[in-house]
Amino acid sequence: MKPPKFSYLAPESVKNAIAMKQELGENARYIAGGQSLVPMMNFRVAAPSALIDLNGLTELSKVSLSSDSALNIGALTRTRRLENDPKITGAHPLLAAAARHIAHAQIRNRGTIGGSIAHADPAAELPGIVLACDAEIELQGPRGFRTVHAVDFFESVFTTALEEGELLLNIKFPRWPKDRKWGFQEVSRREGDYALVGIAAWFDLDATSSISACGLSAIGAADTPVRLTKSEAALLGSVPSLPLFEKAAAEVTADIDPFDDVHASAIYRCEVAAALAIRTLTEAWERDT
Amino acid sequence: MSERLKISLNVNNDTHACEIDARMTLADCLREKLDLTGTHLGCEHGVCGACTVLADGVSIRSCLIFAVQAQGMKITTVEGLAKDGELSPLQEAFHDNHALQCGFCTPGMLTTAEALLTENPAPTRREVESAISGNICRCTGYISIVDAIIDAAERRRQGPP
């Protein structure tokens, strides 16, 4: 269908964009890549009175490493750049690998990291990566600047900690050690479809080859992306092995709460999540870094 | 407050001025205002790929961007692929490999493949399949489409275009 009528505004700065949103109120929406918002408008499940277009805000598409080696990715950075820009693929290979699973090239050429995180589809890849990696989400709103940790950001389906008028500015990924082990696996019905279930995992090894730190998350397995803390506890302090991964995978269902839909039952999603956890950890373990 | 907007678009190296509502998608603007009906609309929500055009050389869905947002971009539609009335090597390869039947998906397949071959002049079959994974064809069965794109890659490497 065709979208309902709206007025169109193209701010030239973040300050300007927030002021417009404040003036126009709740029925106005920010638009970034438009790859989730425009389909919703064409279906008429969304009918904003005004669109405030973020695409002119070049200040939001900066990518940089800070002095503590954290990777800063501006909210307007296109998904395609996450998979192709050596500055990102080198500094955060897990993020790049997950980005390749999102939709199709034509959609990744427009869609943005900020849009994906603000949209908060529970099956979306980038929210899962942000969560597994303890990223910080930087926001600017009518009441100023604040930082929200990924664990506190995703509240429910399409619902986040973003308050009225707040704009996602930047995502800050903590330093990624060169020899970190990582994996990402998902099951979807066709290439480019949203994941039925997906698992992201990374771990670091200490001098005794034991797991000294790790992060695991699941997508498509609850009403938000979920951190698999029980699996993480099972891994910490032990030397990687297939039996250890199986033990960690057996804990996955304790943290997830999947649903039935036309594509798969909750039971199927639980089984796939556990199987993917083993595969993802094995992928990580076998990786030469 | 949804006044008419005066915009200017660069499409296939020509500048076009038109007056539109903000809610007009680039796809509708191309078809209805500029009479460029080669760009097809299947689903209008991003899943079929028929509406794919090039924006500054990269492939995008023209049903998921508003015309007003495309100002300042260099848009190429399927009409812009042929040069001086001669089919491009990619278009010839589609013709020679029977890579279309009804032709509805073809504009999207061609623009998507054009972007792929510009980025990756020698793709594998797997890479071609992945590149057209967002383009649905209800007739041809994809095999001859993949054949055509592989063949086009070869023709382009042998040049001249």
Ligand SMILES: Cc1cc2nc3c(=O)[nH]c(=O)nc-3n(C[C@H](O)[C@H](O)[C@H](O)COP(=O)(O)OP(=O)(O)OC[C@H]3O[C@@H](n4cnc5c(N)ncnc54)[C@H](O)[C@@H]3O)c2cc1C
């Ligand atoms: C056919 C199809 C398949 C897809 N498959 C997948 C998939 O497999 N995995 C996946 O993860 N995604 C998928 N997507 C969605 C795609 O990744 C979107 O690009 C993404 O969800 C939203 O990013 P965007 O920049 O396009 O945001 P938009 O559509 O512009 O915006 C989405 C929402 O976020 C808000 N917003 C955007 N930017 C900001 C900001 N900086 N600050 C505050 N709010 C903001 C908007 O107001 C809106 O509510 C698919 C889309 C399509 C059409």
Ligand code: FES
């Ligand atoms: S019409 Fe745009 S993707 Fe189907």
Ligand code: FES
């Ligand atoms: S040729 Fe008919 S849809 Fe592809």
